[in-house]
Amino acid sequence: MKKALLSLALFAGVASAAHAQTGIKFGVKGGFSLSSYTGGGDIGKNAGFKPGFTAGALVNFGMSDNASVQIEGLFSQKGAFIDNASGYYDNNVATPYTNKQYRSTLSYIDVPVLFKYNTGDAGKGLFFEVGPQASFAVGLREFTRDQGAGAGSTNERNLSTNRDRLVPVGIGYVGGIGYQITSGLGLGVRYTGDFSNVYKDGFGSGNAPLRSDNNFHNGVFQFQVHYLFGGKG
DSSP: OOOHHHHHHHHHHHHHHHHHOOOOEEEEEEEEEEEEEEEEHHHHEEEEEEEEEEEEEEEEEEEESEEEEEEEEEEEEEEEEEEEEEETTTTTEEEOOOOOOEEEEEEEEEEEEEEEEOOSSOEEEEEEEEEEEEEEEEEEEEEEOOOOTTTTTOOOEEEOOOOOGGEEEEEEEEEEEEEEOOOEEEEEEEEEEESSBBBSSOOSSSSSSTSOOOOOEEEEEEEEEEEEEEEOO
């Protein structure tokens, strides 16, 4: 009888562990981002942070009560701004601009694959995440504004909307920290950086800081809110 009870207890423990290791949760997330360019000589030195947003869905594969692998699909805005830039509209040397604020809004589908570790009990508490990311370029808008002008300024002028100028698939990394408030609701902040260049052959035209060095990359701080479905309250 004791052996039978011991066997049943062992079986229950194994089954419970297996359930924890194979648990799957789905979720949604969104948030605010600040992006810029890093590296690339004058580009990295002169580029400032511009606001954007991130939104998408995720699936979390539980390996234990504390560890999981999370795959996400996110629409992410990136880009930068550069003050006092000079160049040409649409690479047309007959139409120059001088001392304008250059801005770029780049759109990507980001697919990070993250190892996530939660330090709390029952899937709650402080968590850390790290892993690689693939970024698929889906949109581009480059434009100028007068120095000091705000969003929607009547002085905005498009430079380019040609997405083909971007490196189509970028490879990068993600590192972040957050807090799982309940089994569903959580907050997080992360940094994503690319190993790949932003443009195939540089960007802009004319004088520095444009057309200086193409060896620069996207760098983004993201502040996110997520909700996981399937968790226990």
